[in-house]
Amino acid sequence: MAQERTARETALEILLAVEERGAFSNLALHEHLDRSGLDIRDRGLVTELVYGTIQRQYTLDWILGRLVKKGPDSLERWVHQLLRLGLYQLRYLDKIPSRAAVHETVRIANLRGHRGISGLINGVLRSYVRREREFNLKPDGSVRSLALVHSFPEWMVKRLIDSYGPGTAADILASLNRRPHVSLRVNPLQADPARVANALTQSFPGAEVVPSEVVAQAFTVRGAGNPALHPGFARGWYTIQDESSMLVAEAVDPQPGQRVLDGCAAPGGKTTHMAERMGDEGFLLACDVHPHKVGLIEENVRRLSLSIVQAREADLRSLPEEGEDASFDCVLLDAPCSGWGVIRRKPEIKWAREAEAVEELSRLQRELLHAAARMVKPGGILVYSTCTMEPRENEEQVDAFLGNHPDFTADPTLLERFSAKVRDQALHRGAGIQILPHHFESDGFFIARMVKKG
Numbered sequence: 001m002a003q004e005r006t007a008r009e010t011a012l013e014i015l016l017a018v019e020e021r022g023a024f025s026n027l028a029l030h031e032h033l034d035r036s037g038l039d040i041r042d043r044g045l046v047t048e049l050v051y052g053t054i055q056r057q058y059t060l061d062w063i064l065g066r067l068v069k070k071g072p073d074s075l076e077r078w079v080h081q082l083l084r085l086g087l088y089q090l091r092y093l094d095k096i097p098s099r100a101a102v103h104e105t106v107r108i109a110n111l112r113g114h115r116g117i118s119g120l121i122n123g124v125l126r127s128y129v130r131r132e133r134e135f136n137l138k139p140d141g142s143v144r145s146l147a148l149v150h151s152f153p154e155w156m157v158k159r160l161i162d163s164y165g166p167g168t169a170a171d172i173l174a175s176l177n178r179r180p181h182v183s184l185r186v187n188p189l190q191a192d193p194a195r196v197a198n199a200l201t202q203s204f205p206g207a208e209v210v211p212s213e214v215v216a217q218a219f220t221v222r223g224a225g226n227p228a229l230h231p232g233f234a235r236g237w238y239t240i241q242d243e244s245s246m247l248v249a250e251a252v253d254p255q256p257g258q259r260v261l262d263g264c265a266a267p268g269g270k271t272t273h274m275a276e277r278m279g280d281e282g283f284l285l286a287c288d289v290h291p292h293k294v295g296l297i298e299e300n301v302r303r304l305s306l307s308i309v310q311a312r313e314a315d316l317r318s319l320p321e322e323g324e325d326a327s328f329d330c331v332l333l334d335a336p337c338s339g340w341g342v343i344r345r346k347p348e349i350k351w352a353r354e355a356e357a358v359e360e361l362s363r364l365q366r367e368l369l370h371a372a373a374r375m376v377k378p379g380g381i382l383v384y385s386t387c388t389m390e391p392r393e394n395e396e397q398v399d400a401f402l403g404n405h406p407d408f409t410a411d412p413t414l415l416e417r418f419s420a421k422v423r424d425q426a427l428h429r430g431a432g433i434q435i436l437p438h439h440f441e442s443d444g445f446f447i448a449r450m451v452k453k454g
């Protein structure tokens with residue numbers, strides 16, 4: 001019981017950190033959980049409460065708007081977050097009895113505030129329990145109803161409907177509310193896939209380690225806690241990475257001995273994947289504009305015992321340095337983007353970004369693409385990827401690029417590089433493919449491959 005109370009208090013602290021400091025929920029979770037002393041069950045509960053409360057914020061606030069006299073925005077921040085947290089448990093967590101959810105929420109209010117506040121919280125949550133039926137939501141095909149049912153901002157729902165139609169938009173939204181599974185890719189230079197699977201199953205009895213149907217040399221893992229805590233991770237046997245993300249190195253398909261540039265590389269998930277595929281032979285320049293992130297690339301490169309990667313702090317737009325112009329066989333631009341495809345892991349993305357951000361990002365991507373193109377040698381390859389489903393950042397961006405760069409063409413061999421499952425299910429969009437989150441329950445991703453005329 002004492003531990004369960006701590007789990008809810010920890011969840012509230014994390015929610016406040018995400019709201020007040022603009023912290024990423026996944027990083028704030030790790031940071032707080034590492035020093036919490038909570039057992040594995042309670043860590044699971046904190047994770048569920050934090051992700052769930054952020055995810056369902058729009059729906060929760062709509063309900064609170066009907067239960068709090070002056071509206072939830074009139075409340076102090078911590079009181080507002082605590083109400084969301086309590087209401088989330090009442091509405092979405094069947095395993096927690098209503099009485100326990102109300103009692104625990106009021107108890108935290110007593111610890112942090114005066115009697116008036118705990119009285120208010122008690123009153124609001126109890127009236128929700130009494131009036132729950134009033135808040136049954138059914139989608140009627142309108143933007144507003146989809147936004148309320150799935151808890152997404154209306155502008156984002158509208159964009160998804162405009163791009164994919166109402167049925168697919170609803171599939172995307174529902175999928176982004178489901179918990180992500182863990183997937184990992186084996187480093188063939190350090191370990192054998194079967195040995196990795198065995199080691200994980202032995203260390204985590206009951207864990208399901210299943211070969212990925214989406215990418216080669218990868219596994220999906222369920223019930224193994226955090227595979228980064230297994231000694232095999234530190235030994236460089238594998239990297240934890242989303243399956244869609246792994247498809248990017250498959251699309252680049254760099255060969256041993258080639259010169260490769262990763263223009264937006266940190267923390268190095270795709271850099272290290274490409275170096276592994278090259279058999280650690282050749283040269284791979286990995287740039288990132290943020291100095292603190294360059295260290296993350298180096299850390300991953302060291303852990304995986306790779307030798308061909310040179311990590312450099314640089315704005316891709318300010319390259320090339322001497323002799324580098326048009327000298328790379330393959331250039332990858334994994335561009336900064338709106339990140340809608342990873343909302344499952346970072347649900348705060350829904351609330352932090354406005355429609356205008358897409359326009360700003362789209363401008364930056366255009367400049368980065370132009371800069372990346374300069375670095376490709378004649379006959380070389382340019383791959384552009386994002387973790388979003390927003391066409392303006394994806395196929396429209398690539399179409400415009402090809403229109404302005406007649407020395408590049410869409411590579412007709414792109415699809416051959418993927419598994420049959422990807423070829424069949426992904427949407428084919430001009431020079432690229434669009435993976436939607438419900439295709440494989442992985443991140444939403446766009447990947448295009450272009451060739452520079454020789």
Ligand SMILES: C[S@@+](CC[C@H](N)C(=O)[O-])C[C@H]1O[C@@H](n2cnc3c(N)ncnc32)[C@H](O)[C@@H]1O
Binds near residue numbers: 269270271290317
């Ligand atoms: C989508 S993330 C890259 C993820 C990385 N490819 C991976 O797989 O681990 C985009 C990266 O672009 C970097 N970035 C943003 N603007 C940049 C610029 N002008 N030049 C180089 N890197 C930039 C960001 O710091 C961020 O790390």
